[in-house]
Structures are given as C-alpha cells and as structure tokens.
Amino acid sequence: MSAGSSWAIETTGLTKSFAGHDAVSAVSLQVPRGSVFGFLGPNGCGKTTTIRMLLGLAEATAGDIRVLGHPIPQEKESALPRVGALVEGPAFYPYLSGTANLIRMDSADRFSDPTTRKARVAAALDRVGLTNAADKKAGQYSLGMKQRLGLANALLKPRDLLILDEPTNGLDPQGTREVRNLIRQLATEGITIFLSSHLLVEIEQVCSHAAVMNAGELLAQGSLEELRAQGSTRVVLAVDNPAQAQAVVEAHSGGVVELSEGYLRAEVPDDFDTAALTAALVKKKIGVREVRLERPSLEDYFVELTGEGFDVVR
C-alpha cells in the first residue's frame, strides 16, 4: 500500500505559476519519515506557496504531491487528519476564547471524536503552556501566545506529520527556546516535522535534514551531514607576522591563503595537522597566537547556494 511509503512528503516536479511567473519551479522534495526536516530559504522564495500546495490549499500548476503516501489534493481528506500545520502565522476568531477557537477547528474535522474533544483541547493548550489563558479571548493574546495557540491547534490530535511554517516568528527568546524544545520532544515521539524557516540557526539546532530553496527552486536537500560535507574544512590562524606566515601556510595547506581582519584562512583537508603547521611557524620565529580548524559550516554552504544571504527578499 502506498501509505507505507518511506517518505512523509514527496513531491515530483512541483510547480506553481502566478501570471506566467513560477513562484515554485520543479521542486522535488523527499522528506524521510521520522526526520526533522528544515525547509530553508529567504523570505519570499516560495516556501509558503509550497506548503500551501502540500496542504491542498492551492493547486499545483504541474507536478505530483504525496503526503503520508496519499496523493494531494485527491486524497487530502485521508491525509490531512494525520497532519498538523501552522501556515503563515496563526489565525483565530478574536472574539472567541482560546478553548472555543480550538473546539471550532476540531469540529471542522468530521473524523474528530467529539467525546474526547474537550480533553484533547485542554491537553493541547497545556502542552504549549496556555492553560491559564484558555478562557481569555484570542484577540487579547500577545503575538507569542497566538503563535502557541496555533501550535496547540496543530497538536489537537495524534499526528504523523507536522508542517510548521516559521513557528518561532514573533516569539521572544524564551518562547523561541520553548518552541524548539517542544519540536525536539515531538520528534522523539516519532512525528515527522517539516519546519520552514529563514533562520539557519533554527535549522541547525533542531533539524536532522534540510532543503534549501531560493527563487522558487530547490537547490539542495539531504541530511545535515550530507549538506555539511559539501563545504570544506579551513585552517584559521592569528599570527604576529601575517605577511611572512602566508608563505608557510601556503606550503603546508597547498592552497590559496586569504588574509582578512588579522586572520589567515586556507582550505585544507579534513585531517589537516595543525601541530605541524604551528611547529613550522615557530621555527621561522613567527609567534602564533591562535590556530584552529573550521569545520565546513552549513552557513557557508547555504550562502554559497543562495548568494546574497538569508534575509534578502527577492
């Protein structure tokens, strides 16, 4: 049966055009079951449009989507009850309480069990720490509380997949940490989490896998190790006499050495021997104040992929 597919989300050639312009262009995503999958890209790169198509809110111009093995939009009524989502910010009826809002959303799903509704709503509110504000009108919630209520809505039922679009937007540092902890905790329960973000730090802290999008195109995807391996290790040195040291470092690393802000940098193999380099420099009477190896960072790789950096709106 197709529902047993090893991908929680799989798209092939997913494309969405608005007025002749491709907002999403031939995206083939593969999100492994059980992964915490970071969906990274600058604001406006097509992440939210992709998520809308995954949830059957918008129709793809071309390409196929399978969510939990079900083709979307054809079988969305089978797939969506197993999917919790936060799309482009939380949205609620401002004149209803937090509890009443969740009851409304849960009632919309005709497969939800009405006999357990109240208990599930209370449990979801408790999980995001909103129990004390449960009877307060959602319109009086702070931005962070609304974000939590949105998460509670995604957690109303046992889920196999959570699609969270920028879940820490608008949260203070403490709220951000709580949400990230919650995501890690949910991941240990075996729920696949698809997390979109424009913040690399967020992805690095919580994700096992990631995909990078820019200008509507998918540029890379895989486990974080696989993605890191795309970059290269570098040696970084602070020395008394950089000009003189440059030649020594070049000889050892066999590559181009850059000098910026008082530091020398050079690409080196992963097993580079820093002790030998230090010894060589000392021998030439060059004082070494600092030497370290910089493992390939995702940031370097992503900047390489997306060019201008992550907060740039195209």
Added chain:
Amino acid sequence: MLFAKSVSLSLMLTELQIMFTRRRTWAMLAAIALIPIVLALAVALSSERLAPGEGPPFLDRVTQNGLFTGFTAMLLAMPLFLPLTISVVSGDTIAGEAGQGTLRYLLIAPVSRLRLLVVKYLGTIAFTLAGTFLLMVSGALIGALLFPVGPVTLLSGDVIGVGEAVWRMVLVASYTTISMTGMLAVGLFISTLTTIPVGAMTGVLVTSGVSQILDNLPQFEVIHTWLFTHYWLDFADILRQPIELSSMASNALLQLGYVAVFGSLAYGRLASKDILS
C-alpha cells in the same frame, strides 16, 4: 464516517456560537428590535391621528390595534434595513474567514469546501430567522404596551382573534426569512470572490438595491418576477382571509432557484479557488 453525523452538527453549533457571540450581531439585532419601538413611540406621541390610508401602509391601524406594530415595522424594514444586515452577515461568510486567515485552518482541519459553504449558509439563515422573529416579538410587545390589543381586523375585512394573530406573526417572520434566502445565496457567492469582507458586504447590498430599482421600473417588467426582491412585500397576503397562497408559492420557487444557482456558483468558485490568504 463514524462521527460524520454528530461532527457536522458540532461544526454547525460552533458556527452559531461565532455568529451569536459577535458584538456586531447583537448590535444589528438590537437595531432591528428598535424599529417597531421607534415606530410605535412616534405614532403614540404624535397628536394628530392619521386618516385611514395615510402614511405607510398599516400605519393607521397601529393605533387601533397594537398587534399591527410588528407588521408595519416589517414593511418599513424590508426594503433597506433588513437587506443591510443580511448583506453584512452573508458578505462576511467566506470573505470574513479568508480575511482573518481562519479559512485556511478550517480547510486543513480538514473540512470539505462544500460542507463549509453549507454551514456558513445555514448560519446566515439562523441570523435572518433571529432578526425577523425578534422584530415581530418586539413589535407585539411595544404595541401591546402602548395601544389597545384585541381581535385583529385583517386587510380583507375579516376579524381574527389574538391567538390567530400571533400565528400570523409567526407566518410573516417565516415568510420574510424565506424571502431572504435568495439574497443570502447571492451574498454567499459574492463572499467567495474576495478576502475583504467589507467589499463583499457592499456588493451584496448593491445587488438588493439594483434589484429593487429594476422592480420599480415598468420598462423592466419582463424580468420583474425573476428579481429576488420582487415578492418581498407580499407578506401582506398573510393578513388576508383566506391567506393568499399564489404569490407565496411563486416566491418560494423563485428563492429556491436563486439558492440553487448562486449556491452552485459559490461552490464552483470556492472549490477551484487557491486559498492564499
């Protein structure tokens, strides 16, 4: 499947909760209830007695029998005020959910788009029922307070008892609600076209205005019986003995036609729409 029945009901209950916890709804209902009160006070406080037939229809009868207050107020509310509140609730149905973003969360809950439309539509009918019944109740109460109450002389000259008159009030409120179902369907459709509720509300109000203007121009007589506002004032037929049924039947059929056509258009539009709000 297991919970299909009850869950449809619980979604409907939340819809009613949303409709009737809004302050806006209560403000509109309060305004509707005020119409007969203002009318009765104006009639009671004015020194001159109206000659039969002077002023709006029935107005002269209010002083003779307080039970006429509701009927007269309904005649005043039908052309503008009731349609105004109808355009607010029906224009808000889908556009309101879209504008505040809850539409996307309902759809991924998931609720089918057809089910959502039906529930939203039934919600607007509930409001209309509340409005028309409230108007009749408020009319009867203020009428009974300020004027004599007794057997009612109908337009046909027959006299009916108070109990029978109350039953006619129920019929008038039901008839006017049915008269609004077509406009509510037009409103539902217009509401699927935009994410800005105020735009949809204005659009719906304009359709009722245009329809009433066309209905008053003899040059458009051919289409008069096809206008959803055409039979709006015919609830007066309920105040005859026996009740004149022919226009009521035509009205019901006409409204049903509007519900079918605009309901389908609304579904066609919502089902194929990308939810980008």
